[in-house]
Amino acid sequence: MVTRDQIVAWLKTVAQVLEENKDYLTQLDAAIGDADHGINMDRGFKKVMSQLPGVEDKDIGSILKTTGMALISSVGGAGGPLYGTLFMRAGMAVDGKYELTDEDLAALLQAAVDGVVQRGRAQLGDKTMVDALTPATEAFKQAIGEGADTIEALRRAVDAAEQGMKDTIPMLAKKGRASYLGERSIGHQDPGATSSYLILKALLDVISQPQ
Amino acid sequence: MKKLINTPESFVKESLEGMAAAHPDMIKIHLDPNFVYRADAPVQGKVAIISGGGSGHEPMHVGxxxxxxxxxxxxGEVFTSPTPDQMLEAAKVVQGGAGVLYIVKNYSGDVMNFEMAADLARTEGIQVANILIDDDVAVKDSLYTQGRRGVGTTVLAEKICGAAAERGYDLKKVADLCRRVNINGRSMGMALTSCIVPAKGTPTFDLAEDEMEIGIGIHGEPGRERMKLKPADEITEMLALSIIEDPAYTRIVREWDDEKGEWVDVELVDPPFQPGDKVLAFVNSMGGTPVAELYVVYRKLAEICEKKGLQIVRSLVGAYITSLEMQGCSITLLKMDDEMLELWDAPVKTPGLRWGV
Structure with a gap:
């Protein structure tokens, strides 16, 4: 079970984590992209933080949709539409809910990943955020199917995301600006997969804390 | 980092404010969301043409x-696509009842943000067409990449389509023309130095004193090949031949189908250049290369075109689509027909391009 307060705490943690990792993500992006991912995500979640006080007493769906809209209008690049769509779809999947069962969380993750795939038209293995998000969602669904509790299922999801993120290192980029590098994109970790991992890990960290 | 800025955060906004102060007869600016628009907008009954992209390429697009x-x-922020709320607000302010053409450079961020903006504008009852510019021959395949990037041809498409809209072409005709300009234009660029994104403060890539990067994009992203620096004539030959000898280029792009009411995949083919073609030759500075060096490039380009049987009917030489302070250049050749020529020559009055008025 995940409560609304935990979702709010998660978004605040994400903002903090992205600020701490701003330079790291930007460095990863400089190697194969255009050196702005960390800067953009930090700016986006600062906008989310400015809007959160107005919605934090609402349902989880509204909070996540507001997060999505804030990202769409502030991140820019590919990250804006992709993360914006991710949070919008996540919010739509849990509309009106004030707490999430494991099944709700699975539906939320699946809707979020589907939104990203649809918007960016990326496949697994293209060296994008999909490479972290898809294995994480699969791992979460499998874990709850096997009877794991929320924390354990999320831990497996985060492990899968981390592995997925590391797996992008030897991949040849097929989407986004990194694709222009061809063979030279090999050997670098994808910044989008990295931010996706950090965002999921922040959720695990918040849920693992005693309430 | 040595730059004429106050702070990296205020750079884009202060530059826009300066533009508005310098050219009140031509443009106005709107802040939050940011866009620059024609001082006399909306022009009733005219198709509105809107473009956009990361900052750092000035004069394109704001100029x-x-x-x-x-x-x-x-x-947008430097080298970062703008966001859909900017494009939507801009469309609402400048549309004159005849629809809006979004001219979009083929970068994943720009494409996605402009698609979202078009979807939003249509819910507000505004007719919108998105046409992609993807002319960079440095990108060889489209199957395993985002496809060719939008570079120099963008400037030419904006001028030609702008003139067409001014003459009263309807949205479909302007969109068709834009697509035609795109498939007939090809570009390739190179860098002698990297550039520094203000918010980052250090060069985007390292290039040794005796090296150059061939096939760069316009965002400080590395190119396809790094090699030892060569004389201007050899560099010009590399770029020009890559363009002139480029075979037919086929790719799938996503366009809005008004009848079906959905995004559809459209196959486009760029025809290769043929001897006897009339072309516009465009030699562009990436920002840090002086005009005198561009003419050294143009000199060789004209010689190569003549040898290849291409007749240069118009030229454009200068800094029009830049990558901050990067040294380097790009070459664009656009195959011209009579209609495009007439529209190219039509009057234009903008901060970055002005003739016939």
Whole structure:
């Protein structure tokens, strides 16, 4: 079970984590992209933080949709539409809910990943955020199917995301600006997969804390 | 980092404010969301042409707003696509009842943000067409990449389509023309130095004193090949031949189908250049290369075109689509027909391009 307060705490943690990792993500992006991912995500979640006080007493769906809209209008690049769509779809999947069962969380993750795939038209293995998000969602669904509790299922999801993120290192980029590098994109970790991992890990960290 | 800025955070906004102060007869600016628009907008009954992209490429796009070119331009952060709320607000302000053409450079961020903006504008009852510019021959395949990037041809498409809209072409005709300009234009660029994104403060890539990067994009992203620096004639030959000898290029792009009411995949083919073609030759500075060096490049380019049987009917030489302070250049060749020639020559009055008025 995940409560609304935990979702709010998660978004605040994400903002903090992205600020701490701003330079790291930007460095990863400089190697194969255009050196702005960390800067953009930090700016986006600062906008989310400015809007959160107005919605934090609402349902989880509204909070996540507001997060999505804030990202769409502030991140820019590919990250804006992709993360914006991710949070919008996540919010739509849990509309009106004030707490999430494991099944709700699975539906939320699946809707979020589907939104990203649809918007960016990326496949697994293209060296994008999909490479972290898809294995994480699969791992979460499998874990709850096997009877794991929320924390354990999320831990497996985060492990899968981390592995997925590391797996992008030897991949040849097929989407986004990194694709222009061809063979030279090999050997670098994808910044989008990295931010996706950090965002999921922040959720695990918040849920693992005693309430 | 040595730059004429106050702070990296205020750079884009202060630059826009300066533009508005310098050219009140041509443009106005709107802040939060940011866009530059024609001082006399909306022009009733005219198709509105809107473009946009990351900042750092000036004068493109904000410097091309004005009579005979763009109705509005949406600048993002440096090298970062603008956001859909900018494009939507710009469309609402400049549309004159005849629809809006979004001219979009083929970068994943720009494409996605402009698609979202078009979807939003249509829910507000505004007719919108998105046409992609993807002319960079440095990108060889489209199957395993985002496809060719939008570079120099963008400037030419904005001028030609702007003139067409001014003459009263309807949205479909302007969109068809834009697509035709795109498939007939090809470009390739190179860098002698990297550039520094203000918010980052250090060069985007390292290039040794005796090295150059061939096939760069316009965002400080590395190119396809790094090699030892060569004389201008050899560099020009590399770029020009890559363009002139480029075979037919086929790719799938996503366009809005008004009848079906959905995004559809459209196959486009760029025809290769043929001896006897009339072309516009465009030699562009990446920002840090002086005009005198561009003419050294143009000199060799004219010689190569003549040898290849291409007749240069118009030229454009200068800094029009830049990558901050990067040294380097790009070459664009656009195959011209009579209609495009007439529209190219039509009057234009913008901060970055002005003639016939």
């Amino acid at each position: 091309f707003v004005g009579m005979g070119m763009l109705d509005a331009a949406c600048p």
